[in-house]
Amino acid sequence: MSKRVLAASIKHETHAFNRLPTTLAHFKAQQFALGDEIRAKYKGVRLEMGGFLDAAEKYGWEIHHPVCTFATPGGSVTDEAFEFFLGHLEEGLRRAGRLDGVALALHGSMVTQSHDDAEGEILKRTRAIIGKEIPVAVTLDPHSNVTRTMALHANIITAFRTSPHVDQYETALRAAAILDRAMKGEVKPRVYLARRAALNAFDSARTYTGRGPMIEALRRATEIEKTENGVLCVSVHSGFSRSDFAEVGPSVAVTGDGDHPRYQALAEALMEFGWQNRHIQTEKVMSVDxxxxxxxxxxxxxxxxxxxxxxxxxxxGAYGDSTSILKALMDAGIKNAALAAMYDPDSTRKARAAGVGSTVKLTLGGKHDPDFGGGPIEVEAKVTALSDGNFVYKGPYGTGTRGSFGESAAVDIKGIQVILSTLNKGIYDLEQFRIFGIEPTDKSVLVVKCMQGHHAAFDPIGSRSIDVDSGGLTTIDIKRFPYRKVPRPTWPLDDI
Ligand SMILES: [Zn+2]
Incomplete structure (x- = not known):
């Protein structure tokens, strides 16, 4: 008899100090599918749901998939949005009848208006319906704060092993392989979690630099999986430092077969390596100057x-409207440049109303919080393109994923082409320029609002790739944030 599995994906990375709540509309604008439409939208897409669908074929599962969604990172997820998605998950769990396993693609740093540990809440409420015995596999982003509640209710935890995250699909397959063994009764997986009092460790999960604490931790994780009896999986998490609650921080989760104190010791040893090397960052984030x-x-x-x-x-989780780099480029007279994207609905509408070929005066960007990344700048902009803002990633990151800038425009400001959007969206793919007729390979300077994800698609076309701190809401200077709930002392807020 084929195994019956429910797979779902509810993901958000929540920035505790972003003032704009993340609403149902934000989820609907990016990734959002319910029930039967999930297969049509995600089969063949290199995301976790694409992996779960392929795993179902490989292992002959009967798969149920009630919900698949994620929004651009931002402020707290509204209760309305969270309960909407949880409602679909809970109804799906009840309607599926007898289940043999559950596979959940989560982020690991979602915070809602009512729940600091949103993933813990998802897992708790999943357990309340399916009981204690049915195995639950969870995939995560390594930029996650893995909590004790999550470790208690999940049987399997495995995070992406690349950053930029080009292995989201493969991570789902890895989770599915262990889940299948658990459903067949070959193994009884349990999660052992080690944590440290830090906001961040493991080089912010970077792997694209090819060296450093994350690369070494993953090498050791693979070694443990190969050599230690009973270890099914080792998952390394750098933490997500822009959260503010009791369990923020880096962790290592060992998924072991059955109960044994050795699993906890293995998790602690690898976490200790991360703690000892918490100061090491393999990419220098430089100043605008x-x-x-x-x-x-x-x-x-x-x-x-x-x-x-x-x-x-x-x-x-930043606002996407920092002006400090654009202003510095303009002041320096740098031309043949392009920037994606300035999230400024008001300016976007003005440019769209004026039409292609027109010149408009704009008070551009810097409107959400001028203290982070600079205030608005006055510019004259020539409108060069309009778009519905919809794109499909064709590069290595989440290949096949659909996303949107919303109704949008491209303008030329003193030789710098700037994409203006009505939806806030990070930059991961060359298509995000090309839909505006901008060929990124023809530019001398390309500015992309992204921390790590862009390195996969953009570094291969560049002469050099640098990371710059514009002072926005994802600044490296995390001491600027007014943390209230993180237990002290913690590194690097305190000198420990
Ligand atoms: Zn991440």
């Missing part, structure tokens, strides 16, 4: 300089 000095050296005809706006990354 340093970046401009490098941009001045670029000559037309060279491959583009890739400038990651690390400090104002929508993918990390």
């Amino acid at each position: 340093e970046a401009i000095a490098i941009a001045r050296q670029v000559t037309v005809g060279e491959k583009p300089l890739i400038v990651g706006d690390y400090g104002d990354a929508p993918g990390g």
